[in-house]
Amino acid sequence: YEGFAQHELAERRALQWPPFVRLVFAGVLGRDRGAVETAIERYADALRPDARWTVLGPAAYPLARLNDEWRYRIAVKTRDLDALRDALRTLVLPQAARSKNTRLVVTFEA
Numbered sequence: 001y002e003g004f005a006q007h008e009l010a011e012r013r014a015l016q017w018p019p020f021v022r023l024v025f026a027g028v029l030g031r032d033r034g035a036v037e038t039a040i041e042r043y044a045d046a047l048r049p050d051a052r053w054t055v056l057g058p059a060a061y062p063l064a065r066l067n068d069e070w071r072y073r074i075a076v077k078t079r080d081l082d083a084l085r086d087a088l089r090t091l092v093l094p095q096a097a098r099s100k101n102t103r104l105v106v107t108f109e110a
Contacts, residue, residue: 029071050083053076
């Protein structure tokens with residue numbers, strides 16, 4: 001166990017994965033696939049310019065369609081969770097609030 005744990009933690013540190021950074025998922029759900037893909041691209045583009053985090057994706061959820069809704073998401077790795085929360089509030093939430101046919105879901109991982 002000790003050898004495995006040390007190896008895994010060293011890899012996670014080198015690749016900047018939890019527990020060395022925080023991971024946040026922002027997903028978009030909706031019945032219109034094109035609208036969902038467009039929305040998640042816009043949200044990713046809004047967050048990408050900031051060097052305090054790395055935006056991965058967008059990509060479909062493991063179950064891309066569930067209950068007649070399309071689901072796409074981005075993952076964001078950061079060490080500055082407070083700054084990312086502020087960016088989500090100021091850059092992403094206003095766009096999401098204007099969308100009539102998509103919903104935004106944000107999940108903060110440990």
